[in-house]
Amino acid sequence: MTTDIQAIQDEAVAGIQAASNERSLEDARVSFLGKKGTLAAASAGMKDLSNEEKPAFGAALNKARAAITQALDSKTLELQQSADKKSVEGIDLTLPARELASGGLHPLTIVKDRAIQILRRMGFALADGPEIETEYHCFDALNTPDDHPARNEKDTFYFDGGKLLRTHTSSVQIRTMENATPPIRIIAPGSAYRRDDVDATHLPVFNQLEGLFVDKDVKLGDLKGTLKYFLQAMFGGETEVRFRPHFFPFTEPSFEIDVKLHVAGQEPKWIEVAGCGMVDPAVFSTISDKRGDQAFDPEHVTGYAFGMGLDRLAMIQWGIKDIRALVENDTRFLSQFA
């Protein structure tokens, strides 16, 4: 009997050692140690033995169980180790880990945040308005007649039903004056849309920052001083700024503002960054009619407005020659600002 047990043990250990994967190892465990396994069947023979034979038989059973368990454990470990080894085959574990790239702000965000910071310090509060606008807020209330080129289908993205993608952030001037009373001092950064062909200086969507100041006795000198201060705070105290007479339907007089751009290896050149002017009394009249009160009576209030291109400011700030770099999401370009 005891020799039978030894035979079972030998067979089991050999079977276990021959197992080539976890599945066949589990099959071997069940067939030798399981409830219906070989060892269980053999131990049933115990009851037919005499009392003298029983202890030796029991000891042989225990020894076989221990040996089989031990064989199972070491085979499990062996299979595990070879699986681990396979999974890192061809990988050099001594190589340094890959660096995790850290993110950074987009140059436009950096410029916008700085512009807002400077202007807020000067007392301007943030205002907002929709990018899908009515013709009234984008044009009519801004004294822009029906036949003005900016209203042309070729220049503006219209929706069915007459709404449009705002062509400038100046619509926020109107929305603000509809809802607040002077003194008003706001800035409104946001997207503007025009049907422009894409080239190095034009995109059909760009970013503006509108400003509006309405109070008693606001003068052209306030406008010039504020914007010159702002641009020098952005680009440095040495920055040259020039105001060129221009025309906008909603301001009178009106100007375009240029900043002298210095790019290494190039002749310095003037680049236009903003439009501005004194709010046209016709705009105040329209607002007064809409409101039905005297808060914006053109006889009593004056104001200035400006709208600047944030993309242009970013191009000046870093000498970026092609506006498309700002929307292409090329990480080789963007990582320079991180």
Ligand code: PHE
């Ligand atoms: N809205 C004008 C533009 O988009 C800029 C501007 C704003 C001009 C405010 C005057 C006053 O070109």
